[in-house]
Amino acid sequence: MSWTEVQNLGVKAASGAGVPPAQALAFGAMLARHVADDGPQGAVTAALSEPERIVGLAHKVETIVEAASISSKPVLAKEEDAGTRAMLVSWIAGLPCKSDLEVAGAKLRINLSLTEPSTRGRPERLHLEPSLAALMTELAAKTYVPDSAASRSGGAGAGLMELD
Amino acid sequence: MKDHALPHVPLRPPETVLRLARMAQMMPTRLSFLRVLVRRLCAEHATITRPVWDMSPEGFGRAVYSIALGGNTYSLVAISNDLPADHRSDRVIATAWDAAFVLFDGVPGPDDLDRIAAQAPKQEAGRFGPRDLVLSRANKSVRMWEATVAALKAGHQPDPDMIRDIGYLMRTTAVYGNGKFGIADRHLIADRPGLEGPFAAEMLTVYLIRHFTLDLVQFVGGAPLAPTLARHLGIGNATGLGMAPFLVNHPVLLHNWMHTRETALARVLGRSMMTDAQVTRLQGLAHRALAHLADWHVPAADHDATLRKLEADWLAFLPNFDAPTSFAALWQAGQMQTGALQELLAALLIEACPEDVDDLAADMGDPFGPLVTPFPDTDAVRSAIDRDWAWALDCDYDAADHCRRFWYVSAAKLEPRLGDRFAEPGAELETPLDTARRVAPLYAALPTRPQPVSEFTAAHPEHAHAIARVALLNRYPYAEIRDNLIAATCRPIDMLRCKLSFFGATKFDPKSDLWTRVTLAQGAPLGHELRPEMDDWWLPVMER
Structure with missing residues (x-):
């Protein structure tokens, strides 16, 4: 899959799981980075079954960014759960700004340069595990409004012959 | 973005150029x-x-x-x-x-x-x-x-x-x-x-x-x-419709496009001299624009009437090109005219001065994504809303006509559509393009005493989206359309006109509002x- 496909699927899946828009958007960016960096995809599957966990993770990143904005010193964070920690690393690495991370056990040491762009490369293709892809496709589908004659007739271009 | 020498005249503000009614008048430029x-x-x-x-x-x-x-x-x-x-x-x-x-x-x-x-x-x-x-x-x-x-x-x-x-x-x-x-x-x-x-x-x-x-x-x-x-x-x-949400979902690009175009116009208006060759060029372009308008007819009566008015207004405006004293004077003469004429004039002035504007095309991409510094506290959020979002606060979003529309994605080939909240199912699945409606309750929910924004969002995660949009304007002031995109009066074709003009499209021929x-x-x-x-x-x- 392309980077964009994985990222967009992540946004829709998180939305379908009940995550609010800002956090869903950030989750999509995290997911593409996570898959690109060979992060454990089981952790993502688990998180999607607990949307509050994704919201909590988003909030944790927000506090880290907030801390980085008021001090040039590295931000220290701790996350005991290995899966959540891996996603936290991906979340920070997936930010648009430049970031450096050191992970030692449960502890993270993070340097963020909020006004400098990220220099991390992106691969040509991403491999999403089929089971996770299926779960996310199912969750994403929850954000689509079922088709109906009424919605078709109100949609773009409805009701006009095209033979100009 | 690249650093530029500051233009000699201020840019037109986002509050002017990012209204839907103005975006609906945009013309292609040489930066398209x-x-x-x-x-x-x-x-x-x-x-x-x-x-x-x-x-x-x-x-x-x-x-x-x-x-x-x-x-x-x-x-x-x-x-x-x-x-x-x-x-x-x-x-x-x-x-x-x-x-x-x-x-x-x-x-x-x-x-x-x-x-x-x-x-x-x-x-x-x-x-x-x-x-x-x-x-x-x-x-x-x-x-x-x-x-x-x-x-x-x-x-x-x-x-x-x-x-x-x-x-x-x-x-x-x-x-x-x-x-x-x-x-x-x-x-x-x-x-x-x-x-x-x-x-x-x-x-x-x-x-x-x-x-x-x-x-x-x-x-x-x-x-x-x-x-x-x-x-x-x-x-x-x-x-x-698919193109309309793009402008909301890519705020940095919208900023870069609009800011670049406005910078180009400001550079031209900042010229102190107008050469004979430039006068001749302006006159040629002005007459070409008239001929183009005369050739541009569309089947929809209301849109054609708008075009005919622009054609008539432009014809009446042409004498301003006879002996212009400066680019700024020409522009000033346009300020008494309609928004449609002003947008045509802006595109023409940009066209006439390639040496001033062509390098700006390099600034229109967004290779990084938003580089936003978080607010120090909730009082800063309030100040930013007071400064940038007053237009969004002055609206009763419970009134039917202020929230009638909802944007959604249909299960049929994921076609983006626009629904009537009070007549069609699916509003609970709407796409979050209702930024103005989200900023208003954020403003109301902000605490009277300042607290770290992360403390506030811990209690109110639903406001994180609005806070992110408010923060964007600190660095990217042209990143937001200044209109309620779920109002009954919202016309997606106005957003399409803006985006397509940046593509370089001509002969807009609206078939509906969609x-x-x-x-x-x-x-x-x-x-x-x-x-x-x-x-x-x-x-x-x-x-x-």
Whole structure:
């Protein structure tokens, strides 16, 4: 899959799981980075079954960014759960700004340069595990409004012959 | 963005240029993406070759066109099909088209060609790879196609008036880039010379599709088109709702586009001198604009009336070009005129001063995403809302007409649609384009005593989206449309007009409030004419 496909699927899946828009958007960016960096995809599957966990993770990143904005010193964070920690690393690495991370056990040491762009490369293709892809496709589908004659007739271009 | 010397005059503020009513008047400029791409092709004296042409006499089969740009070669693979008339639809939910296209990275070999020929006609249902850069499809304008073929077969040229009125042989109904359906992500090509600008690969595709349509009609018709007629045949495009959310979902791009255009205008207005050559150029462009408006008619009575008023207003404004004293004086004269006239004037002034503005095209991309510094506390959020969002607070979002619309994605081919909250199901699944409605409750919920924003969002995660949008404007002031996008009065075509003008579209032909047809590359140099002196096709008028 392309980077964009994985990222967009992540946004829709998180939305379908009940995550609010800002956090869903950030989750999509995290997911593409996570898959690109060979992060454990089981952790993502688990998180999607607990949307509050994704919201909590988003909030944790927000506090880290907030801390980085008021001090040039590295931000220290701790996350005991290995899966959540891996996603936290991906979340920070997936930010648009430049970031450096050191992970030692449960502890993270993070340097963020909020006004400098990220220099991390992106691969040509991403491999999403089929089971996770299926779960996310199912969750994403929850954000689509079922088709109906009424919605078709109100949609773009409805009701006009095209033979100009 | 690059650093510039500060312009001598202030930029028009976002509160003026990012209102829907003003966006609905925007005109293409020489900074529009297709203009930038063709200018680059002209500067490189690019040539188009046709390594594959495997077409039936009726024009069904496959073709490949290759072109070098910035040291890389790209190829358009075109698959032309025999489409029954009752299958021809411009909507996303269509499943068959007259022609399908892929812009390929390099020159495709036989295996690539077979793969693309199998996948491209499926469009959204196909799968593509990282060497496939853009996916597109097009339908014939049956009237224009049949009339042109018939004329050429009969040994004469098609009716120039018909070409003027329709303007294209085929129109695209989607041009997909950036990773869709497995095609290459934008980041894989974003630093390629010539493809750095927004939608550059898509514009290259569109230009080559136009070239293909001209080639095909001359092949089927068995005779060449007169160059003046061929040049005035662009490539049509039918655009619906899908393009509108893009402007909301890509706020940094919207900022960069608008800020760049306003910077270009400010640079021109900051000129202290006006040379005789510039006066002559302005006069020529002003008369060309009038001729273009006179040629631009649309079937919808209300839109045509708007055009006729602009034409009349422009005619009355023309004497201002007789002996202008400065660019600023011309602009000042326009300030007593309508918004439509001002937007036309802005585009004209930008057109007249390439040496002031062309370098700005490099600022229109967004290679990084938003680089936003968080607010120090909730009081700073409140101050930012007071400064940038007063327009969003002054609205009762519970009133039916202020929240009647909801944007959503249909399960049918994921077509974006716009619903009536009070008459249709699905509002609970609406896409979050209701930014104004989200900022108002955020403002109301902010604590009276300052607290860290992260403390606030811990208790109110639902406000994180609005806070992010408010924070964006600190660094990207042109990133937000200053209107309520769920109001009953919201017209998606106003957003389409803005985006399509940045693409370089002309002859906007709205078919409803939801979708429009446009023409791209009308007047652009033909494939064998890519030379610097040919880059003069702003608001094209057919040579007679």
